[in-house]
Amino acid sequence: MLREFGIDDILLLLTGAKWTVLLSLIAFTGGGLLGLMVAIGRVFGPGPLKFLIECYIRAIQGTPLLGQLFLFYFGFSIFGFDVSAWVAISVAMVFFSSAFLGDSWRGCIEAIPKTQWEAADALGMSFVQKLCYVVLPQAARIAIPSTVGFMAQIVKNTSLAAVVGFVDLLRMGQLVTAATFQPLTVYLVVAFMYFAMCYPLSQWSRILERRYNATHQH
Amino acid sequence: MPLINIESIHKTFGKLEVLKGVSLDIAAGEIVVIIGRSGSGKSTLLRCINGLEKVESGKVVVDGTEVSAAKADLRALRQKIGIVFQSFNLFPHLTIEKNVTLAPRVVKKVSPDEAKKAAITALERVQIANKSGAYPSQLSGGQQQRVAIARSLAMSPKIMLFDEITSALDPELVGEVLKVLENLASEGMTMVLVTHEMGFARKVANRVVFMHEGKVWEQGAPETLFKSPKTPELAGFINSVL
Amino acid sequence: MSYEFSFKPVFRNIDLLLEGAVATLQFSVIAIGVGLVIGTIGAATKVWGPKPLGFIVSCYVDFIRNTPLLVQLFVVFFGLPSVGIGLSASQAAIIGLSIYAGAYTVEIVRAGIQAIPRSQIEAGLCLGMGPLQVFRHVIIFPALKVVYPALASQFILILLGSSLVSFISAKELFHAAAYLDSRTFLPFEIYLVVSFMYLAMTLGFRALFYVLGRFAFSGGN
């Protein structure tokens, strides 16, 4: 029952893309929140915590996301939770994102000069006040370009969801391919849809970076 | 026929006309010092001689080759013309010896042994042969500049161009570089130098050329030029630098 | 919490996984090598090449960098046969990974080239060198040195990314893991061991790149 690749298939792919977007948003929000804790813990935490966080970052950055995904996917069921592909990939993506964002934000926090802390000290601020009113706002400005760039990475990495059967854009592409048997057309369309999501993010990140460099180089 | 023949060349950068009809002949063995205020076009003139800058009109002929021609063989020409800049521009990733042997090996296809011999000779001429294994960053400015001279000399050029090569050096290092230049001069090398070292110009130059606003404003033997400048511009310039 | 971990069957078949790891290393090293060649040529084209060629390189780089590697591999392996280009799994894996590695390397090497001051290029030209000689003897080495840390990180990402070629049935570590899983039904244990093997490989790569960097870029500044 082969059919020609047509407008209906494009619509099917778009419904898959919708889940890709949703998954990306979950990964970015969850990863961002956890990443902020990772960054703060890594910079200000007590020695052992710093060490643990460093191990966490290294472990995630030193292993394939695919491995992490499988560990969550199969690990949950071992511990008695029967979770869907949807939960497994979300959790894996959150942890994955938190390690990368945490590591990059750590650098941004450390880039704030000591004199800023001292200035805040002089005003009698508490640690949390110094962090929230003086340091983090400045660190955030440095962090924005690379963070936006990382959002494109997240979108691309969500394509792994397809391999555990979650019907995202790529998985939908596989299904449409099975129905139309036009793999080249379908996968190229899928690629362009990913491109349409990632390219604006990459360009935006590039522009932000240029703008930041322009105002901070002199 | 002079070794270098420059005929009313014009050069502009965007809207800025930097050379406004410069003519200059330089004979083999001559030592010409170019002086002038910042921005008067001295560097640009030197760069036109070895084709680093294209002129818009007029012509530059060096040793019978028309540099300004569209199809000039600049690579062949540049083997005859050595040039040394204010910033030494040594290759940071190569040792002193490799800096000096690179061009003979890859451009002239000289065997490694021969290139090495030539390098040692060149480094001896600038009195720095004992540093051949060091990297540029390990040398003082004066030493680096002398290596840069040796690097050009190793190509056995007919002409050497020097653009303010002592300007970036600490005062105590200027002497050693000028000494090398004097030696070269006494060996009969054709040299064109841009410099602010008036004492040096007086001592070694056959001719001093004063550039002003993109033109050769005045030229002549160093003594006459410095003692009795004809134009108020040169007089003002001499006053400001002495 | 009644699950009993059993690593014994995994370690009994460890040679299967080790073979897979060797294949993973092979894929990665080839992709890195080809990627470096593509990256160098592409970067030079972008900086000095004719505008249309530079534009084509930019399109290639942007397209690859903004689509998932898994999709690229699917296009190469499942898509190309429909236009008569049938590739074996490992051919498709090598081609896909190399194209992927090349795109990222272009951008990194380009940054390195642009960090080399114009005066260095002029110094080479003034000695009578041709453009290719200047590129080879004056530019590329210091340029690579500038971006070496970024290159090394990218190469590690390629090692990790190579895990995806298992989905076009190329035989590497994850492929071996899936096979072992089908025989032992111990996915968690297997993927845990596999993850540690990747960790070991990335650490090994890091150490190797460090040593190579010290060796290749010693001297100078």
Ligand SMILES: Nc1ncnc2c1ncn2[C@@H]1O[C@H](COP(=O)(O)OP(=O)(O)OP(=O)(O)O)[C@@H](O)[C@H]1O
């Ligand atoms: N590549 C270029 N692009 C634009 N303008 C240039 C360029 N090179 C030189 N100029 C301008 O041309 C003018 C002459 O420059 P040139 O370097 O020849 O002067 P100079 O006499 O050597 O001065 P200095 O003593 O400062 O070295 C200057 O105003 C300079 O800004």
Ligand SMILES: [Mg+2]
């Ligand atoms: Mg100058």
